[in-house]
Amino acid sequence: MNMNTQQQNFRKLDVLIKELPWYVEEFIDKKKRKLSPGTLLNYCHDYKIFLNWVLAEGLFNGDIKEISLSLFETLTTQQVEDFLSFLKFQLNNREITINRKLSSLKSLFNYLQNIAETEKLEPYLRRNVMAKIEFNDVSENPETVANRMEGKILIGDEYENFRKFIEHGYGEKNTSNKRILNFHKMNKERDTAIVSLFLGSGLRLSELVWLNIEDIDFNKYNVRVIRKGNKEQYVYFSEQAMRDLKTYLNIRENKYMVSKENKALFVAAPMGPKGTTRRLSARGIEKLIEKYAASFGKPSLSVHKLRHSFATRYHAEINDVPKLRRQLGHSSIETTMIYTHLKNEDLKTAINKLNMPK
Known part of the structure; x- marks a missing residue:
């Protein structure tokens, strides 16, 4: 923290x-x-x-x-x-x-x-x-936890389809509602980057909330986070997440009227009489995920389930529990082992070039 x-x-x-x-x-x-x-x-x-x-x-x-x-x-x-x-x-x-x-x-x-x-x-x-x-x-044993979790995470094509839904599909689905459509146009780059980073790194909500722009290493595809126990760690993320982050950062300053002094990575639109741009809160991120998940047809999906979705695909693609444990910041290997029990028949299009350390 x-x-x-x-x-x-x-x-x-x-x-x-x-x-x-x-x-x-x-x-x-x-x-x-x-x-x-x-x-x-x-x-x-x-x-x-x-x-x-x-x-x-x-x-x-x-x-x-x-x-x-x-x-x-x-x-x-x-x-x-x-x-x-x-x-x-x-x-x-x-x-x-x-x-x-x-x-x-x-x-x-x-x-x-x-x-x-x-x-x-x-x-x-x-x-x-x-x-x-x-x-x-x-x-509960790990297999019981895994079986319960399996129906609540993104599997197969849902992984990329959910990201695309936030990028385009949600707006297309709500063309008849101007208020919703305008709100989506305002925030789609930011929201896509948030989900893409969750799905491309497995970060915790608290870790993502407190990211600053300076924490991102655009050359090494990693981000500096403070994990549980106040431990600093550099966490790798996918190329897709990097592309979505760059798209968002290109519009961040103008769309959200962010001052150069505000280093928060993810910000909310200005509100109140003074119109101050502020860091997007944890609850704000939870609400936007809930909104998109319900509209996508997966209402049980949550921020934490996005982390589970990442971990499931990572294990299926790379099958390296110690590296996965480090990526997720787990203190116990038993927690990470849950993902070795998850079953998914369609995992061939898993993480694309995560650039994990060798």
Whole structure:
């Protein structure tokens, strides 16, 4: 994660923490030295969902910031199970997401019971209901994960067809809607370059969002990214991605009225009274992929599935797991091995001259 991302997450954290009770702020403050601001921000989002549920269920009368520790002493295991059911059936969270939220709560409650103490050297909580709640069993072998993933990624001709659809097809499909057509004309070079880079490199969303123009090496076909653990790495991408990037960069300054000081690679159109051009956000990229995917007829396709699509084709074409692991930035070889289980009969037109290191 680069410094800009960290600073942005710290700012968001400072805003969100003011909405939550004092003991949450104390816990987060203790964790700042060990955990990334992005992780802490996710913790706070999880706590806000839980505390808002407490209010909605009538378990506490008052403001969210006023929810007392004494309430946690009286929570029953059934009430916590009800909250987890709320996550599943009302918020449509997957089992793995529910486990993450439960893990956040377990960390907080463990701190309140076993680490924090009053002036009288007594724990904040004597009873920890979260310690009694078990995680969902979501263990899956790589083949199971691969089989589930296979129907949600681009396969065969879809790989190039999706890129062409963004470049031309989406506009042709919406010629009768001037607003949609004009918006596509404005952004088609940018959006094509974004998808082409995802499909030609396997970058993570956060890595692509924070790219600057200076990060691209146009001679070596690679891009400098800051990966998990704040590690710098140069990641290779395809010739098609390079062509689409150059097409976009040729129109970037004039179309988006970008000042020379703005080095962000992907930008959004100027908005607001001052008309300031800004870096395209992660959510903005997710929304445009969702839009194109739905219109293309593959609504389950997402930014992360584009990464999976790249990895699947790379493995089928090159069949080098260590290189694929490096390309994707995986810390564990087991994560990369998922792609060795994916099946696809039409992979002959895979990655074109990726210029991977020998």
